[in-house]
Amino acid sequence: MPGKHGRMHAPALLTPEQMYRADALAVAAGISSLTLMENAGRAVAEEILRRFGARRTLVLCGPGNNGGDGFVVARYLRDWGWPVRVALFGDGARLKGDAAVMAKRWGGPFEAVTTSEGCDLIIDALFGAGLSKPLPDQLVKLIGAVKVPVVAIDIPSGIDGATGAARPVAFDADLTVTFFRKKPGHVLMPGRHCCGKVVVADIGIPDRVLDEIAPLLAENSAPVLPAAAPRQHKYQRGHAVVVSGAAHQTGAARLAAMAALRVGAGLVTIASPKEAMAANAAHLTAIMLAEADDALALGRLLADRRKNAICIGPAAGPGSPTRAKVRAALASGAAVVLDADALTSFAEAPDELFSAIAEYPGRACVMTPHEGEFSRLFSDLSASTDSKCEKALKAAQRSGAFLLVKGPDSVATSPAGKAVVNTNAPPSLATAGSGDVLAGLVTGLLAQGMEPLDAAAAAMWLHGEAARKFGDSGLIAEDLPGLVARVISSGIPENPLL
Structure with a gap:
């Protein structure tokens, strides 16, 4: 279960009604x-x-x-x-x-x-x-x-x-x-x-x-990240797993895996279908590779409790095999990040997904949909006139998961009613694979013990800051993991693990 390392300190946002209340309290105090x-x-x-x-x-x-x-x-x-x-x-x-x-x-x-x-x-x-x-x-x-x-x-x-x-x-x-x-x-x-x-x-x-x-709403800010302790070994930095798609759909998982490694996870393994092992092996060095052809094999892989965070969805392929792997991931006890096809696979049966999340309430689950994926799971909320924050908050409460709803104004929310709005993401992040990197960042931070809302907020900020560091044009997703490492090394405050 995630620890309490790397909490956020984000400035509060006040609704207009709360601002009226602030004025009234100031007047009551004699101003x-x-x-x-x-x-x-x-x-x-x-x-x-x-x-x-x-x-x-x-x-x-x-x-x-x-x-x-x-x-x-x-x-x-x-x-x-x-x-x-x-x-x-x-x-x-x-x-x-x-x-x-x-x-x-x-x-x-x-x-x-x-x-x-x-x-x-x-x-x-x-x-x-x-x-x-x-x-x-x-x-x-x-x-x-x-x-x-x-x-x-x-x-x-x-x-x-x-x-x-x-x-x-x-x-x-x-x-x-x-x-x-x-x-x-x-x-x-x-x-x-x-x-x-x-x-x-x-x-x-x-x-x-x-x-x-x-107030329960906040604007995102620079995170305090977990730091490696002097006597710490790699397993104490967490072991993240990323589920790969088929042989012709392996790149997205590798982007997520590299992001998890660059953000500080001690080990990262790609869980690959047998047919994609060769394609993945040809591209991997520091990232490990394990065969997991189906949900049963994925469950066996995750039986090693040192594997404490898993990302499933990037180019996983929509359909029943992915649904089964999602259920295996949720049953493992590891923190779970559900992205892309892992969400779309439940578009016709969202309550099935929410029930699977509810079976293990002590395990962190973060969903990272873009607006289209959000609408497939929460069509009624998507069609409402509520703000993006309100929609994401209601979705978190309904699903039992933490949500990171992506976009130029990405919002991270908790089932307990807290929300963080990200404001540092430049337009250059609208590029293929960018969301896969973001999902990997969340996974790598969860592996290190960050609380899920803090991990989602930290990932959003690092993602945006990495793109800002690159510049206005020419950014591709492959650039982002290395840029994240540069952002972290340039002076983000650290909070050593206890």
Whole structure:
């Protein structure tokens, strides 16, 4: 069973509702809501000043607190000598609360929101992260006509802060300034793309409010990895097994196996059908090879309890032989990573897979589907309007497995309700075999004793960082395992095994 080595320390993400709670807790602690708004507006104005010279600026204010922040920004920029106009979406006479106070402090005129012409910079203070319904047609048309840089307050208007979805379009911001903590909409697509650079400003909310909120979502960060102890031998670093496909489908398993070895597993064996032994042997050196023609043979191989993590799925071939091997893997007691064909093989009978997972609850199981594979097992969740995090969380709870749902905004989730969103993966990772490497990384980390959610999160981060280290173009999957080793050796903090 996995140990407790290599835990993650990822920064929390707050839903819009949790952010409202953080504001309320700060006010209850004696911080005026007007002070929070003043601090927010000044923080945005200072970030603008750092990046832009004085220019004709249009501040678009909405009728709520996001608009109140915009009035503060307009006041500071005007006082610093900038030419500023304010346009209000709504009736100024109906402004309430802190937004009305800040509109009065602005003291200048405001026009109706009609056009983005006649300015060189737009400050988007229309709606913020609480948007939960489509934008009015008037704003959709305005957004489509914008041709100047945009700075968004909190989140670009049009993006749902809870899901990252566009409703139906959003400003394409150059800079987004948010407060205290990011929201899911800052890290989930397409919201992450629309935000541009995101700055999280401190506006005076004390960190201790997180203790009461207890957020379960986080943004991925550099992991703390298991490290080899001075007297440790290779079996104490874990022995990973990767199941190979047929003779003409062996490359994917070798990619996963090399990734498991490069990420630190002490030994890696490819379990190969007899017909593929020669093809695999011709390519392997440090990776071992064992014949496992069927589920019974795979079960015998895994009877050696030193083999403590297994990956099955990359080019394994969909169908009943793979289903049988999955059941043998799940029954072995080893940590199991289910990828690709291991998932597709259960598309017609997902409950059969979930029941097999449930039979051994003490054994870690991580599923690593891309969105198509996810939809085959969880068609109802895939079709829902929930966020990617919510879909993955519900799938983890239903299946009893940890999930790593791949994509430009990969999400790792646990059956206990925790989720981690990865944000460092470049577009170059959209290449054949990349997912096989990712599955191998998870397997190698599980073999070393990492907890499954931590292993999935660490694998996502290493995968993304390896691709970033390579550069913008020309990356192929074969490059990734070696790049992962370079990332690890370049200074990832280590946590020695006890």
